[in-house]
Amino acid sequence: MGNLGIDIGGTFIKYVYKDEEGEKKGKEYVRDVIQRNDLNGFLEKVLEIIKKFNPEKVGIAVAGLVDKKEGVITESPNLKILNNFPLKSKLENLINIPVFIENDANLAALGEWRYGAGRGKNISICLTLGTGLGGGAVLNGQLLSGVSGSAMEIGHITIVKDGRQCHCGRHGCLEAYVSSYGLERIYFLKTDKYKDSGEIILEANEGKEDAMESLEEFSEYLAVGLMNITHIFNPDVIILSGGIIENYPLIKDMSLSYLKHLAFNLPFRDLELKVAELGEFSGAYGSLELTQQNTI
Numbered sequence: 001m002g003n004l005g006i007d008i009g010g011t012f013i014k015y016v017y018k019d020e021e022g023e024k025k026g027k028e029y030v031r032d033v034i035q036r037n038d039l040n041g042f043l044e045k046v047l048e049i050i051k052k053f054n055p056e057k058v059g060i061a062v063a064g065l066v067d068k069k070e071g072v073i074t075e076s077p078n079l080k081i082l083n084n085f086p087l088k089s090k091l092e093n094l095i096n097i098p099v100f101i102e103n104d105a106n107l108a109a110l111g112e113w114r115y116g117a118g119r120g121k122n123i124s125i126c127l128t129l130g131t132g133l134g135g136g137a138v139l140n141g142q143l144l145s146g147v148s149g150s151a152m153e154i155g156h157i158t159i160v161k162d163g164r165q166c167h168c169g170r171h172g173c174l175e176a177y178v179s180s181y182g183l184e185r186i187y188f189l190k191t192d193k194y195k196d197s198g199e200i201i202l203e204a205n206e207g208k209e210d211a212m213e214s215l216e217e218f219s220e221y222l223a224v225g226l227m228n229i230t231h232i233f234n235p236d237v238i239i240l241s242g243g244i245i246e247n248y249p250l251i252k253d254m255s256l257s258y259l260k261h262l263a264f265n266l267p268f269r270d271l272e273l274k275v276a277e278l279g280e281f282s283g284a285y286g287s288l289e290l291t292q293q294n295t296i
């Protein structure tokens with residue numbers, strides 16, 4: 001018998017199952033049930049995946065703040081149907097096997113450390129750039145989840161006092177600059193035109209100046225975040241993951257050159273900046289690793 005790692009997102013549930021025979025991974029579309037606010041339909045989808053593999057343990061990654069002690073998702077901006085829902089106890093009652101739950105960005109960091117770009121590293125930090133900006137830290141093989149499970153909310157450190165409004169309601173958060181909506185706003189303030197982040201990246205890849213300059217500015221803000229992380233953790237690797245990086249990898253080199261001027265020389269010397277290797281499955285791999293680290 002093996003273990004199952006699940007990553008619950010607003011559009012897909014992704015999973016990786018691993019036993020002595022090998023790995024199986026896949027994804028299920030769930031946007032329709034989420035948009036209908038159909039909690040039972042959603043749980044049915046999760047149960048279908050679990051029953052297909054009949055695992056010994058299940059790990060689950062969820063976007064939002066997860067109360068580790070209670071197994072309750074307390075604030076999930078993209079999965080509102082799960083707000084204040086006791087997912088852990090509900091599933092454990094239904095399937096009678098241990099269920100472990102963590103924030104998805106934390107588990108993406110754990111997955112990249114164990115199976116991806118952070119393999120063999122002592123202090124591995126992972127940033128997930130998407131609709132929001134998530135972060136996770138693995139220190140000597142241990143996920144830093146915090147007392148309640150909400151450590152490394154790196155998207156919501158302040159980089160500009162009284163700065164741009166963030167989706168969390170605060171002002172000047174790193175996420176308000178370094179996220180898909182952050183990029184859209186950088187472009188809007190430059191051109192007075194609204195464009196979707198995907199379109200901006202496409203235009204930058206075609207060599208259009210406004211889009212390229214917007215991504216350069218985006219990388220400059222990212223470098224401020226990377227500087228803070230470097231000064232706090234002195235990590236040997238920071239991994240950048242998510243669609244924005246995958247589609248415009250130049251961000252890595254641009255932010256690294258800004259970081260060189262911002263950070264202390266000593267921690268910069270020993271830092272490697274990398275792009276994630278597990279793509280959209282890093283959270284599912286992290287959930288799998290979570291089951292393997294938790295022995296009962």
Ligand SMILES: [Zn+2]
Pocket residue numbers: 155156166167168169170173175176
């Ligand atoms: Zn914020």
